[in-house]
Amino acid sequence: xxxxxxxxxxxxxxxxxxxxxxxxxxxxxxxxxxxxxxxxxxxxxxxxxxxxxxxxxxxxxxxxxxxxxxxxxxxxxxxxxxxxxxxxxxxxxxxxxxxxxxxxxxxxxxxxxxxxxxxxxxxxxxxxxxxxxxxxxxxxxxxxxxxxxxxxxxxxxxxxxxxxxxxxxxxxxxxxxxxxxxxxxxxxxxxxxxxxxxxxxxxxxxxxxxxxxxxxxxxxxxxxxxxxxxxxxxxxxxxxxxxxxxxxxxxxxxxxxxxxxxxxxxxxxxxxxxxxxx
Ligand code: GLN
Numbered sequence: 001x002x003x004x005x006x007x008x009x010x011x012x013x014x015x016x017x018x019x020x021x022x023x024x025x026x027x028x029x030x031x032x033x034x035x036x037x038x039x040x041x042x043x044x045x046x047x048x049x050x051x052x053x054x055x056x057x058x059x060x061x062x063x064x065x066x067x068x069x070x071x072x073x074x075x076x077x078x079x080x081x082x083x084x085x086x087x088x089x090x091x092x093x094x095x096x097x098x099x100x101x102x103x104x105x106x107x108x109x110x111x112x113x114x115x116x117x118x119x120x121x122x123x124x125x126x127x128x129x130x131x132x133x134x135x136x137x138x139x140x141x142x143x144x145x146x147x148x149x150x151x152x153x154x155x156x157x158x159x160x161x162x163x164x165x166x167x168x169x170x171x172x173x174x175x176x177x178x179x180x181x182x183x184x185x186x187x188x189x190x191x192x193x194x195x196x197x198x199x200x201x202x203x204x205x206x207x208x209x210x211x212x213x214x215x216x217x218x219x220x221x222x223x224x225x226x227x228x229x230x231x232x233x234x235x236x237x238x239x240x241x242x243x244x245x246x247x248x249x250x251x252x253x254x255x256x257x258x259x260x261x262x263x264x265x266x267x268x269x270x271x272x273x274x275x276x277x278x
Contacts, residue, residue, distance in 0.1 A: 001053060003029065004044035010060055017064050024069055028059040031073060067201050079128035083154050088146035089122040090185075090206040095237075095263040098270050099183050100128045102235050102261060106181055107133050113180035114139070116227065118170055118220070121206055123151030123163070125183055130163045138163045141173050144205060170216075171223040178229050185237040186216035213239060217246055221253035221273075228275040235272050243268035 001009075010025035018024050026037050032055040033039070033048070048056070062072050070076035070091040075084055078092035079100055085091055107113055112135040117126035120140035130138040140155075140163055142148045148167050155163045166173040187209040189196060199207055209216040217236060224234050234255070238246050243260040250258050255273035263269035 001048050003046045032056045078124040083122050083124045085122045086150050089150050092124040096185050098263045103129050103183050104132050106233050116179040116182045118184040120151050121147050123154040126163050127158050134160050140165045143169045180229050181233050182224050183235045188213045188238045221249045225275045232275050237270050240267045246271045
């Protein structure tokens, strides 16, 4: 079979499951022939051998079953860097780049601040901030040993040495330390949310947080103040309909300057709050 025919056929098969069927087909095919996408356009008439066809078929079956491309490939791009991911880590989302953007807006270019990323998963947020602010020390924590192992590999792959990974539950592994900025993309999906079916390949631990999806955010509101320097900033990602509830939780826990920021799709996505040091 020719490469272009393989793409066309696979696109058709994937189009019921994926809204990026053609791109998915191209990415998976490239994985099988060990070439990048430009090769497909330059050599549409190349013939796939039987081994490659068999490999392609296996990958197509995983994708049609709903497995995210990122897990099939073992990698996902975030903040223009390629990160290893595994089923122990959430797949980094483009909207989460807002967390990075807001942290960078807060941290001056030459600052040598201590920054904390709680529940780092594959480490994408921590590593993106560390890349842009190489004088800062970024600490990344996660309760999942398997997720943290992936984060450590991603840290190793990045050539700068300013990220430290520590295993533990939320703030526990860094108790007694002080940070100038804390970022977190916590689990925030409601336990009974219908969307979970579509997210079935991703770790529940990283997605779900109690009945209303806000349990983890309550823990952050309660415990992060003690870790922040005076006027320190906390940035927390949350769901589209959660901004009012999140603001109330932070206000009740004594936080000030509470502000919600929209992502590129115009959806309320990250709430910032400042600790007054008391
Ligand atoms: N952003 C994810 C989603 O709704 C949820 C991630 C999370 O809970 N942190 O698809």
